[in-house]
Amino acid sequence: MNDGLIDMIQAHMSQDIEVAIKIGGRTPVDTGLMKSQVRSFKSPSGGYRVEANAVYSAYQERGEARDGSRKVRNYTTSGTGAGWFQDAIDKTIAKRDNYIDVARKAFGL
DSSP states (O other): OHHHHHHHHHHHHHHHHHHHHHHSSOSOOSSSHHHHTEEEEEOTTSSEEEEEOSTTHHHHHHTBOTTSSOBOOOOSSTTOOTTHHHHHHHHHHTTHHHHHHHHHHHTTO
16 A cells, blocks of 8 residues: 555646646746656656657756756746756645645555
8 A cells, every 4th residue: 555655646736846847837838848858657667757858958957068068048838947856746736735635645644
């Protein structure tokens, strides 16, 4: 039962991170390609992952190239910018008690 409880909590949290990235308002949008390539899924090891697979996702998240050689000077949509992925994670983690309560009720605990 414990494994099922943890699985349910992780599944809901990963799905909500994906949703926050896609509709939460902080993710940079030009053509929508980056948002369309965000996916949450259960990994082969049993945990859950959220990935943004567009080639430039990490660049947009960091706000600069890995080596610091190029910085994002202008995000196309106001209110968006670096840290959009981490922001979705942080907002989801802030509600973790709610995820636990919902799962506990679902399992009758």
